[in-house]
Amino acid sequence: MSDEKSQPHKNKIPPKTSMALEPLRFGIDIDGTISQAPRHFKRLIDALLERGNEVYIVTGRFEDTRRMTKDLLDSLSIRYTQVIMRPVDWPSTVPDYKVQVMQEKDIHLMIDDDDEICWAIQTQTKTLAAHMLPIPETSEAHAVKARLHRKERQRSYRAAKREGR
Numbered sequence: 821m822s823d824e825k826s827q828p829h830k831n832k833i834p835p836k837t838s839m840a841l842e843p844l845r846f847g848i849d850i851d852g853t854i855s856q857a858p859r860h861f862k863r864l865i866d867a868l869l870e871r872g873n874e875v876y877i878v879t880g881r882f883e884d885t886r887r888m889t890k891d892l893l894d895s896l897s898i899r900y901t902q903v904i905m906r907p908v909d910w911p912s913t914v915p916d917y918k919v920q921v922m923q924e925k926d927i928h929l930m931i932d933d934d935d936e937i938c939w940a941i942q943t944q945t946k947t948l949a950a951h952m953l954p955i956p957e958t959s960e961a962h963a964v965k966a967r968l969h970r971k972e973r974q975r976s977y978r979a980a981k982r983e984g985r
């Protein structure tokens with residue numbers, strides 16, 4: 821009987837890099853991540869850099885848009901250790917590209933909004949992949965509050981009914 825059969829639930833995700841006692845290297849995506857919550861990521865990145873960690877902006881955007889991309893980050897006051905962009909002649913997929921960056925830079929934790937990218941990184945590298953968006957900041961906040969309010973009203977209505985009020 822193979823090991824795999826005797827341990828059907830054992831996953832094949834590689835052991836993660838130790839995060840003990842060294843500056844941590846973070847990777848953060850732009851589109852759908854920083855762009856989705858720029859103030860949140862500014863606060864996070866400032867805190868990480870102030871504590872001596874490294875922050876790599878890892879984007880699937882092509883290298884030939886570097887100036888525009890840096891202008892965008894500047895306009896959001898996003899600081900970084902380095903911006904890493906996809907070569908224009910990259911022959912494969914964006915998940916493959918980011919997997920390679922994780923290995924080359926030995927990133928401890930990568931924050932990305934894309935499921936496929938997170939999964940590729942999680943299963944193929946020692947990097948920990950995370951979705952780490954904050955609670956909705958602006959346009960969505962109203963909808964979330966309205967939803968909570970609705971649920972709260974439903975709860976109190978049901979409670980009142982139970983008590984025969």
Ligand SMILES: [Mg+2]
Nearest residue numbers: 849851852933
């Ligand atoms: Mg993205």
